[in-house]
Amino acid sequence: MSARRMAGVTLVELVIAIVILSVALAGLVAAFARATRASTDPVVTRQMVAIAESMMEEVLLKPYAPAAGGSTRTDYNDIWDFNAYPADSPVTDIGGGGFNGLERYTVTVTVEALAAGGVTGIAAAGDAARIRVTVRHGAGSFTLTGWRTRP
Template sequence: MYAMRRGLRVRGLTLIELLLFVVVVGIALSAMLKVFVTATAASADPMIRRQQLAIAESLLREVMLMPFTWCDPNDPNVETATGTGDCSSVEVSGPEAGQTRYNAANPFNNVNDYAGFSMSGIRDITNTAVAGLGGYGASVAVAAAALDSIGAGGEALKITVTVTAPGGDVISLQGWRTRFAPTAAD
């Protein structure tokens, strides 16, 4: 009988081989799942970054399209003024009394009016909240800046738009606006 058993080849796995197989497969699967979880968690980041960029570009474009004049745009001398001495009401940094981005009767009407502007939750020009962007914030800084040889006499402004995402990530865009003397209302 012993000879018969010895001559037969037993097929199958031992308990130790089976346990080693389960451990190796378990380790491989956990590593693969970790990669999938990381990839899935990071897949939302590009969308958030694109939304931040779209908000910043839109707000920067809005500011850059405003006139940059010596006088307040409502001043009768706005088109001909070559300096603040030609104005009856000089344009200052920041909004004038009662002016807001959303006030149809007294809206921002100059690049300088946006200095210090900020919003928590993105709103359009009519003060309507933009769906899905409530967790974002945006701010605008406007400062006199030299732009190569331009800027010695307040002829150039650096506009910085900063957008904060719900997770705290920040993106900033900058643009420069120059004054076209005697008129900058174009």
């Protein structure tokens, strides 16, 4: 064979190279698409945690002892009033105003009396309370649990 014939790339070799490169590029695009879809999940989880922590802080800042309170969230004056908080309520501020971007999240708060047996000074039922805040978004949920004792 002559040196001139050996110095180039044939059309068949070029087509095969293009096919191999396009398959590799398609694989990379699929991997990036999957990574992009998966990266939104941590954002939703972090938002659910932030909502639950905010609601838990609101509950824990109220006094333990039951007092005559109102039926609206602005009138809640002890932790036990939060049992009247409607299940799967939309995320709102204390006055009932909504937040842009949080329309798909819901909150449930439960407060239950329990005896914390084995803990010094807490023996009778009603000397402690377990507070659960559950935030839901689509099929996902996050539950934050806190405890409060009688002072």
